[in-house]
Amino acid sequence: MKFFNTLTRTKEEFVPLKPPHVGLYTCGPTVYDFVHIGNLRAFMFDDLLRRWLEYRGFNVTHVMNITDVEDRIINKVRESGKPLKEVTNLYATAFLADLDRLNVKRAHIIPRATEAIPGMIAMIEKLIAGNHAYVSDDKCVYYSIKSFPEYGKLSHRQVGDQSTAVARIKSDDYDKEEMADFALWKAWDEKDGDVKWDSPWGPGRPGWHIECSAMSIQHLGETFDIHCGGEDLVFPHHEDEIAQSEAATGKPFVRYWLHNAHLLVEGKKMSKRFNNYYALGDLLAKGWSGREVRYVLLSAHYRDPLNFTMDGLQAARSALQRMDEFLLKLDANPAGIVPDLQSRFDAAMDDDLNTSAALGALFEFIREANKRTIAASEAAAILATWQRIDQVLGFGMPVKSEAPAEVLALVEERQAARKAKNFKRSDEIRDQLAKQRWGIEDTPKGPRAKRI
Numbered sequence: 135m136k137f138f139n140t141l142t143r144t145k146e147e148f149v150p151l152k153p154p155h156v157g158l159y160t161c162g163p164t165v166y167d168f169v170h171i172g173n174l175r176a177f178m179f180d181d182l183l184r185r186w187l188e189y190r191g192f193n194v195t196h197v198m199n200i201t202d203v204e205d206r207i208i209n210k211v212r213e214s215g216k217p218l219k220e221v222t223n224l225y226a227t228a229f230l231a232d233l234d235r236l237n238v239k240r241a242h243i244i245p246r247a248t249e250a251i252p253g254m255i256a257m258i259e260k261l262i263a264g265n266h267a268y269v270s271d272d273k274c275v276y277y278s279i280k281s282f283p284e285y286g287k288l289s290h291r292q293v294g295d296q297s298t299a300v301a302r303i304k305s306d307d308y309d310k311e312e313m314a315d316f317a318l319w320k321a322w323d324e325k326d327g328d329v330k331w332d333s334p335w336g337p338g339r340p341g342w343h344i345e346c347s348a349m350s351i352q353h354l355g356e357t358f359d360i361h362c363g364g365e366d367l368v369f370p371h372h373e374d375e376i377a378q379s380e381a382a383t384g385k386p387f388v389r390y391w392l393h394n395a396h397l398l399v400e401g402k403k404m405s406k407r408f409n410n411y412y413a414l415g416d417l418l419a420k421g422w423s424g425r426e427v428r429y430v431l432l433s434a435h436y437r438d439p440l441n442f443t444m445d446g447l448q449a450a451r452s453a454l455q456r457m458d459e460f461l462l463k464l465d466a467n468p469a470g471i472v473p474d475l476q477s478r479f480d481a482a483m484d485d486d487l488n489t490s491a492a493l494g495a496l497f498e499f500i501r502e503a504n505k506r507t508i509a510a511s512e513a514a515a516i517l518a519t520w521q522r523i524d525q526v527l528g529f530g531m532p533v534k535s536e537a538p539a540e541v542l543a544l545v546e547e548r549q550a551a552r553k554a555k556n557f558k559r560s561d562e563i564r565d566q567l568a569k570q571r572w573g574i575e576d577t578p579k580g581p582r583a584k585r586i
């Protein structure tokens with residue numbers, strides 16, 4: 135099994151520190167707003183990685199933090215006039231509900247930053263004692279990037295030579311061009327309102343980067359197997375996590391760094407300005423299902439940029455229908471082909487989680503299988519293999535279902551509306567049915583309700 139490691143920029147054979155155990159850390163959301171589908175792509179990727187490791191027999195401990203104190207949260211608290219906890223609980227709950235709708239497995243441990251502050255303070259004290267950090271005249275504590283000669287090894291960039299002065303930066307998310315000493319502890323100021331904790335350096339709050347170092351080490355140990363996140367986190371966030379952790383412990387921090395590529399919507403960077411900004415709730419309201427969104431997010435290899443489009447959702451709907459029809463037919467008329475399905479699927483996934491090739495193998499199999507008659511014993515074997523594969527893909531097996539009476543009544547009403555050329559009403563009915571995961575198929579015998 136090979137994964138592409140951002141640290142070495144090569145595909146490496148995956149060998150965990152203490153097999154069969156694997157420690158996996160994911161940078162969770164910063165809960166100041168609803169997450170968008172670009173964020174969700176990263177969490178789908180973690181889910182796929184974890185499911186693949188489990189499929190391969192590893193015993194994974196998955197930790198995903200929730201960043202519930204950070205610059206943007208403080209801004210939201212100030213703007214809304216609501217307490218920090220109220221703001222962060224609202225978005226954290228909504229986030230976890232989104233993961234459920236996408237059938238993403240919950241991390242085993244979901245620590246919140248505000249509950250781990252003593253560990254962060256202890257780590258900062260260690261860094262000061264080792265001359266890797268200093269208290270500045272603004273009463274903030276900064277990490278000295280020149281104290282760590284390997285600074286820049288993840289993002290593959292170098293700090294200037296010893297003689298050049300290094301700037302200092304207090305904000306959590308800074309420009310990719312800036313190589314600066316960054317804040318570990320931020321002294322309280324009026325803008326922070328009630329949000330503050332006591333520390334040896336006076337009241338204040340932790341910086342974002344130290345939060346992840348402290349929480350990952352607390353739950354997974356000083357060296358652990360895999361850290362993942364979106365590629366936008368490589369610098370500065372993950373670079374800073376390495377600098378803090380390795381300077382504090384003297385040990386390698388993480389063995390494999392895996393990053394997913396970004397997502398575009400209809401070919402453009404997602405932005406509220408371009409009207410192409412989607413939270414999961416926006417897509418569900420348009421009648422798409424979590425399962426269809428999951429399919430689109432898994433359809434491209436995680437290191438390739440993904441262009442998320444409405445056409446892509448439509449294609450996902452058809453692909454899932456093809457899969458379901460094949461499986462239901464197999465269930466009803468036992469069918470006879472030798473399933474090399476599993477070995478093709480496994481080989482694609484072992485090669486750095488190549489989901490597009492894995493899905494390609496599934497559909498090629500469906501095409502071949504549809505050409506012949508399949509014997510009973512083999513149909514059972516195919517279904518068992520498929521169930522095993524679905525442990526990884528998480529689309530769920532199709533359920534045979536007769537449409538309930540109210541759905542049939544709506545299909546009839548739509549037909550009548552169409553005859554009367556009331557297309558507004560017929561579209562309304564179609565959208566209403568789609569929300570309940572029913573589609574309408576026009577057949578020579580008239581329209582028929584169909585599970586989507």
Ligand SMILES: [Zn+2]
Nearest residue numbers: 161162346371
């Ligand atoms: Zn993080």
